Amino acid sequence: MGRADGWGRTQGREVYQKLVDFVEGHPGAIVIHISLSGINRTDISFASEAVVELARRYRGAKGFCLTDLTNADLIENWDAAALKANQPLMIEATDGRLQTLGAEPSPGNLPAFTFALERSSARAAEFAAATKVSITNASTKFKQLWEQGFLLRRQNLAPSGGVEFEYFQIR
């Protein structure tokens, strides 16, 4: 960024472009960590233009996780930016916990999201077996969470020969 403060839409757009260049230059990277180490302050407009727009652009294909963000005041600003865009944004706390800013999963999808957060990856069949919902219902929940930007997924071949999706958290 060149400065310790992230201020305003103009600077946010400049940083956004640099981040897009980085992402495009690393096509194999699915989850990208963005460290805020050395950043004193960021306003909502900057957060919105620089990172929330990035997360929206790559929603479903790539995920972004903020690190080194511990100041409650700053977290509030990032939360407001993500919320306005109805975009979830992940922060990895220093103790490794994953916190979601911005959009929240619907009450109906929350158990599936929590299930995914508790393991390295999750399949609809596993969630269905654990919670007694139908596999179709479990698939729908995970698919919605993926479309809304809460989870990522990769496609595998199921033992039956069909396609099966493996969902994983953004961290």
Add this chain to the structure above:
Amino acid sequence: MAALDIPFRAAGAGLAPARPIELPAIWVDGSALDQALAACGGAHESRSGDLTFRFPVGCKVMIDSAVRLLSLLNQLDNCTRRAVLEFDEGEAGVMGYLDRMGFFDCLSPNVGVHPYRPAVSAADAYRGRNPGLVEIAAIGTQVRDQELPNRLTSVLVEACSDRQDVEALGGAAWLIFAELVDNIYSHSQTRLDGFAALQVYPRGNGLKVAVSDSGLGIMATLRPSLQSQHPSLSRLSDLDLLVEIFREGVSRHGSQRGCGLKGAAAKAVKFSAELEVRLPQIRVQLTPSLSGYRRSTARCFQGLPLIWGTHICFSFRLDSPV
């Protein structure tokens, strides 16, 4: 970026000089400034090409009205009107204060000043030395003063050092300043500079941060897009829409934008700051409540003398609110 299209009016053109716009011999806040303008039928509205603003002995201009007046005078000059400021007390009075704040550095050179325009700027001479103020900073579209939010925040934190929540207040204040000033850079759409300044009023247990621009104003830029971007808001009155901008975040760029002013207002409410917004012809005072700024606690003044732009003032208490 489109230039602001202020209606052209030829200077003079055989019209009689208007009677002076007399500022009162008291503290002049935004409300007193509007009353003084209204008493003479307004500055932009005057049919005369020559306008005189008179500052009597005892007149003290508060920072919110100082930056508004600055915007108004530069607007008048941009419309080829001849404005003259008459300071009855000279440098010993409010003229000296305005000089210290950098008012004349930002004032169009075409605006006359009596008894004289200060030869050396007191703001330049003493800039940054008074912990109770931040001199008026011009906000142009070309060069960005990257340190402005930090300067405003430092003075606020110093002034409010007795508050228990001063650290959190500093973070919130930076956000407010950053969003307000960035809004001018991003949205005012005018070639005239905007302004920001801060003044601590120890005896009034408060400080005011004022920003002012000469753009079209929030309503003029937002209204045309409401039907397509926010149809449910298109029938709201200006007052209701203004409250909505600060409560919910409304932007002409669609529902995903507009979080800046909303975020600034949310922080200000958290610290019980009062908010005043002056648009071309309305002024709204918003008092914080538990649920933020609300229509029911807003005082609105309509049909005011014209001042182009958006003029925002946040007032903070120096001690912790009870």
